[in-house]
Amino acid sequence: MKVDSYRIVLTGLGGQGLVSLLQILGNALKIEGYKVMTSETHGLSQRGGKVTCFLSFGNKLLAPIPMIGTADMIIALEESTILDVLNFAKPDKSTNLIISTYEKHEIEKDYPSLEYLLDALYEISENIYFIPAHEVAVKSLGNLKTMNIVILGYILKFLPIKRDVIETAIKENFLGKRFEMNLKALSEGQKLISKNF
Amino acid sequence: MNYNKIVSGKAGTEKFFLGNEAIVRGAIESGIDIYTFYPGTPSSEVGENFMEIFREAGMRWVEYSINEKVAIEVAGAAYARGAKAMVGMKNVGLNVASDPLFALATTRPKNENSAMVILVADDPQQYSSAVEMDSRYFLKIFKIPALEPSNPQECLEFTKEAFNISKELKLPVILRTVTMISHARSNVVIGEIKTSGIEENFDLSKEVNVASRVYFLELKEDQIYNRLKRALEMSENSSLNRIVNENSKNPYDLGIITSGVSYSYTNEALDFFELEAPILKIGFINPLPERKIAEFLRNFKQIFVIEENDTFLETQILAIAQKNRFNVKIHGKDPFSYSKENTLLPMVGELNPTKVALALVKVLNLKPRIDLRQINKKYNLMARQAILCAGCPHRATGYALQKAIKKIKLKTGKDIYFYQDIGCYTLLALPPFSFANVKYCMGSSIALAQGVARTSVSLNIAIIGDGTFFHSGIPALINGIYNNTPILVLLLDNGWIGMTGQQPNPGSDTRYYKEGSTKEAINLEDFLHGTGANISTINHYEKDDEKYISNLTKLIFEKGVDVIENRKLNVILIRDECIQKTIKREAPTIRYVNPELCNNCGLCYNKLMCPAIDSKEEFAFIDRNLCLGCGICEEICPNNAIEKEEPK
Numbered sequence: 001m002k003v004d005s006y007r008i009v010l011t012g013l014g015g016q017g018l019v020s021l022l023q024i025l026g027n028a029l030k031i032e033g034y035k036v037m038t039s040e041t042h043g044l045s046q047r048g049g050k051v052t053c054f055l056s057f058g059n060k061l062l063a064p065i066p067m068i069g070t071a072d073m074i075i076a077l078e079e080s081t082i083l084d085v086l087n088f089a090k091p092d093k094s095t096n097l098i099i100s101t102y103e104k105h106e107i108e109k110d111y112p113s114l115e116y117l118l119d120a121l122y123e124i125s126e127n128i129y130f131i132p133a134h135e136v137a138v139k140s141l142g143n144l145k146t147m148n149i150v151i152l153g154y155i156l157k158f159l160p161i162k163r164d165v166i167e168t169a170i171k172e173n174f175l176g177k178r179f180e181m182n183l184k185a186l187s188e189g190q191k192l193i194s195k196n197f
Numbered sequence: 198m199n200y201n202k203i204v205s206g207k208a209g210t211e212k213f214f215l216g217n218e219a220i221v222r223g224a225i226e227s228g229i230d231i232y233t234f235y236p237g238t239p240s241s242e243v244g245e246n247f248m249e250i251f252r253e254a255g256m257r258w259v260e261y262s263i264n265e266k267v268a269i270e271v272a273g274a275a276y277a278r279g280a281k282a283m284v285g286m287k288n289v290g291l292n293v294a295s296d297p298l299f300a301l302a303t304t305r306p307k308n309e310n311s312a313m314v315i316l317v318a319d320d321p322q323q324y325s326s327a328v329e330m331d332s333r334y335f336l337k338i339f340k341i342p343a344l345e346p347s348n349p350q351e352c353l354e355f356t357k358e359a360f361n362i363s364k365e366l367k368l369p370v371i372l373r374t375v376t377m378i379s380h381a382r383s384n385v386v387i388g389e390i391k392t393s394g395i396e397e398n399f400d401l402s403k404e405v406n407v408a409s410r411v412y413f414l415e416l417k418e419d420q421i422y423n424r425l426k427r428a429l430e431m432s433e434n435s436s437l438n439r440i441v442n443e444n445s446k447n448p449y450d451l452g453i454i455t456s457g458v459s460y461s462y463t464n465e466a467l468d469f470f471e472l473e474a475p476i477l478k479i480g481f482i483n484p485l486p487e488r489k490i491a492e493f494l495r496n497f498k499q500i501f502v503i504e505e506n507d508t509f510l511e512t513q514i515l516a517i518a519q520k521n522r523f524n525v526k527i528h529g530k531d532p533f534s535y536s537k538e539n540t541l542l543p544m545v546g547e548l549n550p551t552k553v554a555l556a557l558v559k560v561l562n563l564k565p566r567i568d569l570r571q572i573n574k575k576y577n578l579m580a581r582q583a584i585l586c587a588g589c590p591h592r593a594t595g596y597a598l599q600k601a602i603k604k605i606k607l608k609t610g611k612d613i614y615f616y617q618d619i620g621c622y623t624l625l626a627l628p629p630f631s632f633a634n635v636k637y638c639m640g641s642s643i644a645l646a647q648g649v650a651r652t653s654v655s656l657n658i659a660i661i662g663d664g665t666f667f668h669s670g671i672p673a674l675i676n677g678i679y680n681n682t683p684i685l686v687l688l689l690d691n692g693w694i695g696m697t698g699q700q701p702n703p704g705s706d707t708r709y710y711k712e713g714s715t716k717e718a719i720n721l722e723d724f725l726h727g728t729g730a731n732i733s734t735i736n737h738y739e740k741d742d743e744k745y746i747s748n749l750t751k752l753i754f755e756k757g758v759d760v761i762e763n764r765k766l767n768v769i770l771i772r773d774e775c776i777q778k779t780i781k782r783e784a785p786t787i788r789y790v791n792p793e794l795c796n797n798c799g800l801c802y803n804k805l806m807c808p809a810i811d812s813k814e815e816f817a818f819i820d821r822n823l824c825l826g827c828g829i830c831e832e833i834c835p836n837n838a839i840e841k842e843e844p845k
Binding site for chain 2: 036037038041049064065067069080084105106110111112116120143144172
């Protein structure tokens with residue numbers, strides 16, 4: 001599969017490893033021969049609030065921020081945060097929505113109800129995938145922080161990246177023990193592909 | 198982080214670089230000798246990378262300077278002596294560096310090798326800044342050339358070109374980026390690393406200007422304007438100013454002029470409408486290529502100037518059109534509209550492709566295939582605010598301060614005001630703490646407190662971190678001590694420049710950072726004693742101090758009362774370490790809630806607002822995946838329901 005242009009929106013909370021996910025994914029696509037453009041979030045905006053990053057790739061260099069209504073995939077590492085970026089989804093309902101079912105509530109604030117969330121999502125897309133990435137990360141790997149790589153394993157299903165290429169990219173990001181751990185997380189994520197969500 | 202990737206690889210290799218990493222690579226491909234900087238988002242990674250690789254890259258020196266003024270002076274003198282020098286800062290850093298830069302811009306090094314590049318990274322949308330500031334107007338004041346890249350590959354190439362231009366003209370050259378360029382990561386083809394041509398022998402007396410007034414004016418005429426004239430010729434002939442899609446046609450007789458990140462947004466928006474237009478892409482942004490722009494304007498009935506923030510390009514393009522009496526309609530923000538309603542593109546905030554597309558709809562009367570106003574569609578989403586990290590030492594300070602001021606008010610009946618500074622502790626301005634009345638810029642809190650203390654009988658409390666104190670808080674403290682101004686200064690010493698990524702400052706523990714072994718740490722406590730101020734110190738390095746919060750509360754209370762009753766300036770030095778740094782060395786002692794003792798009073802989760810503490814059903818709940826073991830919740834729990842988890 002060769003892709004002309006593909007746009008991904010990634011969202012979640014500061015500290016969830018969005019930037020690592022972005023770097024590994026981007027690097028792998030670069031190795032696969034694509035022109036890749038990503039935008040990372042650093043500094044104060046990482047502290048706990050919502051974080052949104054972008055990744056576009058294809059046969060020519062795209063902008064660090066895409067147009068609304070043009071994303072091929074939207075990934076949310078925290079469930080409710082997807083609501084903030086739904087306007088990037090395509091009007092033909094084809095955008096893949098990848099949602100980690102991890103919920104981070106805050107004291108004395110109303111978390112969006114599942115009904116509200118589902119109504120919003122079904123109006124936007126016909127391709128919605130809820131991934132219990134945090135459960136896999138904690139139960140199988142004993143480390144919540146690997147949630148981002150579990151998701152990475154799952155989305156390989158949609159992307160033109162070979163397994164050895166993604167391993168190389170992970171190796172360039174994580175050294176030693178953390179590399180082993182994240183490789184396991186990747187495999188756990190890939191295992192989820194055969195399941196239906 | 199894998200820093201080696203910056204120096205490794207043969208010429209022609211394709212890397213996956215952050216804009217900021219590409220800048221570092223461009224500099225070492227230019228034979229840079231010295232880089233000095235003060236960290237600030239979005240410029241910080243440039244310095245971090247240099248710090249890791251500079252010896253391997255054959256550079257002479259890299260330093261975290263104490264502030265941007267000192268950074269530019271150190272680099273500026275190295276440049277005058279014959280070095281290839283570079284200095285880096287964020288937008289507001291240029292304000293701090295501006296004083297020496299005026300003089301520096303008139304200096305004319307005679308050394309063949311001399312070249313100087315000033316990296317200025319703007320932060321549209323002020324993601325991590327106290328103000329949104331378009332630094333481009335400084336270019337007109339300083340009268341120096343500037344380049345603006347539009348992607349990471351250009352970051353590398355433009356850095357090299359900036360060194361070339363500076364070497365040729367003997368003028369410093371500004372390399373201007375914005376967040377979405379500095380923090381964009383993309384394919385970057387690298388070139389050959391070069392070593393500097395710097396010579397050991399030089400005669401400084403021949404290189405330096407002694408600025409008597411007459412001589413200075415002479416310099417200005419001769420050196421600045423003559424060099425700018427040459428810069429203009431370079432800009433006219435530079436391939437950095439080029440027409441893209443020159444032969445493309447559109448039914449609107451439209452041409453576009455843009456630069457930097459706006460160029461990529463423009464392309465994204467044009468693609469969306471499947472529209473083509475010739476684009477004059479400006480990479481050499483000062484001085485603008487007047488003839489090239491005039492030649493471009495001549496060919497169109499309509500021109501759309503697409504730029505972020507101020508009307509830097511547009512104002513000058515309007516002047517060029519008028520000078521040539523061109524009958525061309527120039528669309529843009531209109532420098533004189535000063536109004537949200539009448540402008541095609543926003544004057545404030547970050548630009549993006551959708552905003553450009555919306556403007557194109559208005560200019561060309563297009564019918565978009567989707568409703569672009571969706572950009573403003575909002576779902577009913579739980580609002581989240583930025584929050585101090587779990588385990589952050591500032592949380593304990595905030596909690597103790599809150600308790601102490603209640604007691605001070607009760608005892609003295611005085612009003613209390615707070616002056617914030619620039620750092621993570623700025624978040625103490627938000628709930629549940631809400632300590633903020635005034636905040637200006639780096640290092641200002643201590644002086645702001647003095648202004649109100651001198652004109653009222655209230656208690657005025659400055660809150661400042663160690664990094665910011667070293668940066669520019671020290672003169673204000675000395676001012677207060679010397680003038681005997683009754684204020685309370687809380688110096689929140691977490692050992693690092695926390696917000697921008699835990700870079701070291703002069704007080705940092707030299708054991709725990711790269712290059713630390715070459716540094717002399719400055720003991721903040723000794724330093725403060727040397728000023729003669731009334732200093733109290735409290736430490737929280739040992740996390741098992743069960744009375745830390747109550748001791749800190751008592752200390753703030755006593756010193757606050759002392760300021761009011763004895764009209765004395767007091768400094769409280771609160772020492773702990775940025776948790777992000779601690780957890781890199783030590784496994785935290787995680788806390789948990791014992792449900793048998795917890796009566797769900799809510800004190801921990803309501804008053805600390807720690808990301809690791811939540812309430813679940815009938816109890817408080819600590820997420821062991823998030824807890825970093827500061828132990829503050831354990832101390833404040835009235836029911837002793839929070840306990841230490843046994844280490845595994």
